[in-house]
Each structure stands twice: as C-alpha cells, then as structure tokens.
Amino acid sequence: GAGVSQTPSNKVTEKGKYVELRCDPISGHTALYWYRQSLGQGPEFLIYFQGTGAADDSGLPNDRFFAVRPEGSVSTLKIQRTERGDSAVYLCASSLTSDTGELFFGEGSRLTVL
Amino acid sequence: AQSVTQPDIHITVSEGASLELRCNYSYGATPYLFWYVQSPGQGLQLLLKYFSGDTLVQGIKGFEAEFKRSQSSFNLRKPSVHWSDAAEYFCAVGPRGSNYKLTFGKGTLLTVNP
Numbered sequence: 744g745a746g747v748s749q750t751p752s753n754k755v756t757e758k759g760k761y762v763e764l765r766c767d768p769i770s771g772h773t774a775l776y777w778y779r780q781s782l783g784q785g786p787e788f789l790i791y792f793q794g795t796g797a798a799d800d801s802g803l804p805n806d807r808f809f810a811v812r813p814e815g816s817v818s819t820l821k822i823q824r825t826e827r828g829d830s831a832v833y834l835c836a837s838s839l840t841s842d843t844g845e846l847f848f849g850e851g852s853r854l855t856v857l
Numbered sequence: 858a859q860s861v862t863q864p865d866i867h868i869t870v871s872e873g874a875s876l877e878l879r880c881n882y883s884y885g886a887t888p889y890l891f892w893y894v895q896s897p898g899q900g901l902q903l904l905l906k907y908f909s910g911d912t913l914v915q916g917i918k919g920f921e922a923e924f925k926r927s928q929s930s931f932n933l934r935k936p937s938v939h940w941s942d943a944a945e946y947f948c949a950v951g952p953r954g955s956n957y958k959l960t961f962g963k964g965t966l967l968t969v970n971p
Contacts, residue, residue, distance in 0.1 A: 747900060776957055785861070785947050785961025786901070799958065834901070844889050844908070844956045848900035 745769075747849035749835050755855045756825055764820040764852045768837030775818050776846060777810055778834040786834055792818060793841060825856045859884040861948050861962035869968040870938050878933040878965050880948030888950040890931040891959065892922055896944040904946075907931065918942070943969045 748767040756762055768775050773794055778786035788802040792812045800810070807825075812818040822829055832853050836846035860883045870876055882888065890907040905916025912924040922933045931948060945966045949959040 774957065778959075783963065785949070785963050786959070787961070788958050791957050799955065802958075836901075838957070841955075841957045844891055844906050844951055844959075845903045846901075846957065846959070848893075848902070850898065850900050 747835055747837055747847055749833075749849040749852050751852055752850065753853045753855075755857065757857050758825060758827060760825050760856075762822045762825055762854060764822075764833050764835075764854070766818045766820070766835030766837075766849060768816065768818070768835070769847055772837035772839055772847070773815065774838045774841045775812060776836045776838075777818070777820050778836065778848075780832045780834055780851070782831070789820075789833075791841065798841075822854075825854075827856050830854055830856045859888065859950055859952070859960050861950055861960055863946075863948055863962035863965050865965045866963070867966045867968070869970060871970045872940050873937050876933075876935045876938045876942070876967070878946050878948075878967070880931045880933065880962060882929050882931065882948070882950045884929075884950055884952075886953070887926065888952055889956040890922075890924060891949040891951065892916065892920070892931075892933050893947045893949060893961075894918075894944050895947065895964070901947065904933070938967075938969055940969045940971065943967055 775792040777789040780786040791799040795815045807823045832851040834851045836848040862881045892904040893901045948962045
C-alpha cells in the first residue's frame with residue numbers, strides 16, 4: 744500500500760481480555776516502530792524492529808505487552824490481561840532505515856478498555 | 858532524562874497571519890530535533906528536522922524552524938498561515954545514534970480562523 748496501514752482502527756474490549764493490533768508498513772521499509780499516544784500526550788516509544796528482530800524493546804511498559812514481526816513486514820502488537828490504563832491510540836511507523844529520523848506513521852489503532 | 862516542553866496547548870491565528878510555535882527541550886547533549894504534524898484522519902507527518910549545520914531549517918508546506926542552543930529551543934515558524942494548516946503540531950527530540958526513539962512534547966493544537 745501507499746502508506747502504513749493499521750487495523751483495527753478502533754477496538755473496545757473489557758478489562759482482562761487479550762488484544763492484538765496489526766501494522767502493515769510501507770513496502771520495502773525494514774524498520775518498524777510502535778508508539779503509544781495517551782489522551783493529551785505526545786506519542787511514547789514502545790518498540791523498534793529491524794527486519795524480524797526487536798532491536799529495542801525498552802519502551803514496552805511491562806511483560807503484558809509483546810510484539811512480533813515474523814517475516815520482516817507485518818507486525819502485531821499483543822496486549823495480555825488488558826487494563827483500563829492501556830486505553831490509548833497505538834501508532835505504528837516505518838522507515839527505510841533507522842537513522843534518518845523520518846518515521847512514516849499510520850493513523851493508529853484506538854484501544855478502549857472498559 | 859530527555860524531555861520536550863511545548864508551552865502552548867492551543868493557539869488560534871487568522872488565515873494569512875504569521876505563526877510561531879514554541880518548543881524547548883532538555884537533553885544532556887545536542888539531540889536531533891524534529892517537528893511533526895498530525896492532521897485529523899491522518900498519521901503524523903514529518904515537517905522538518907535538525908541534525909547539524911545551519912541552525913535555520915526549512916521544511917515542507919512553507920514551515921521553518923530555528924535551533925537555538927543557548928535557549929534549548931527549536932521554534933517552528935510560518936510567515937503566512939493557510940486554513941489547511943489547522944492541525945496538532947508535535948516537537949520531538951531523538952538521541953544521536955538511535956534517533957528513532959523520539960521523545961515528543963504534548964503538542965500544540967492550531968486553529969485557523971478565516
């Protein structure tokens with residue numbers, strides 16, 4: 744596709760449930776990132792993939808959060824035992840390399856935990 | 858720890874007026890500096906970035922920003938605002954060597970009056 748695609752655009756779930764959010768990056772972009780944007784805040788870094796491997800997962804808040812990118816393209820962010828504090832917009836971005844500083848963001852997946 | 862402060866939560870300007878959005882950062886060394894724009898229904902888009910060299914940086918859509926080391930500032934400017942510039946603007950810093958790991962400010966919402 745022309746841009747970064749994220750699905751679903753909206754997800755409402757109940758506390759304690761498991762959630763998966765999907766990101767399809769721009770074709771040819773080897774670097775992929777997940778950020779989280781809470782209400783009234785700027786985006787916060789979660790994790791960076793170079794190819795299939797997580798090169799930096801220092802932003803993941805706890806072990807309930809996990810992300811994979813098995814074939815070096817599509818990535819899935821997985822959240823176990825969701826909590827109300829996980830409610831946010833989860834942004835995915837991609838770039839050709841990790842050193843340009845130009846990240847191409849998707850529109851995000853809005854997660855609401857009731 | 859690095860941080861970014863955008864002092865103005867919301868700014869309203871008239872179409873055709875000049876614009877300056879403020880950004881101050883706290884960082885141990887000179888970081889990489891960025892301005893991103895988030896329009897409704899669209900992902901974050903890079904307006905401009907500063908890595909080194911000329912402290913006045915030109916970006917897309919007629920925007921420019923000036924890096925002032927002594928003030929730890931990176932303010933965004935535009936001489937004449939268009940109605941289509943209405944959006945939320947985020948200043949961000951990234952550490953040299955891993956500038957994918959951006960720290961964003963809370964954003965400034967720009968409203969443009971006709």
